[in-house]
Amino acid sequence: MEVSGRAWKFGDNIDTDLIIPGQYLTVQDPQELGKHCMEGADRDFASKVKPGDVVVAGHNFGCGSSREHAPLALKSCGVGAVIAASFARIFFRNAINIGLLVLECEEAYRRTSPGDEISIQPELGVIKNLTTGEEFKAAPYPPLVAGIVQAGGLIPYVRMRLQGKDREKGGA
Template structure:
């Protein structure tokens, strides 16, 4: 599974409150959530994000509240992959559960630039393109999580397999 997209860079400890502030949590409508992604932190995000874009961040991405509205808002806005140095536990589960893959890499954030167009092989974890002089390798996605991604999320996985 290969992905290709533009990079949006973020720092450490991006919490789910800044991804989707609580004042927008009075709905479960995915499109509506997508319209308010990073509403206050980066008001330009929803105007300029394109389907297929990739978020590259530092440590502990998605910390704080368990709101699944956060990965849903990112996915709805067009984000197709997040690469971070590390992810907070609940966000990690939530993102895979809705079919939004995550990759962990200590190096990518330090080596790519905002707006770079990078190519990522989800299976091998190989990342190339943009400001990268040579390929970087993210930690491979665990098999179980990869199967969920292939199905398009946990619900579809369960419907396909009859169990989980």
């Protein structure tokens, strides 16, 4: 499914405290978390962002804590995808697991300006900057990760595996 929206640009090392500050970690409701998304980096982000908009960031996006509240906040405030030059590993896993589109592409980061219109074809890993007309290709996922993405995240993926286990037991 195509994702399209405006680019919100951030620099290197956007940590999870910037994405969702520690004081909100008693909150588990995604909608509530979304209201405070990126509060540490841009206080008004959550009110400005529109569904489908794309966060474009530099290296090590999502570094710091393992809080899943961070990708949950981004997803629930409408962010359609995060494109970064590189991701911190826990954030990357968390995003894949909850079904937030994350694409690694340094070139796209360097050649995107704030407000550019971005269009993404997730299955192909193709990122188009409609404002400049440029096209980029994100780093492909390893097959296992692609499988989780295809399943719609880790919840359906594990559910399928558990059902498979039950069937094995039933058949034995």
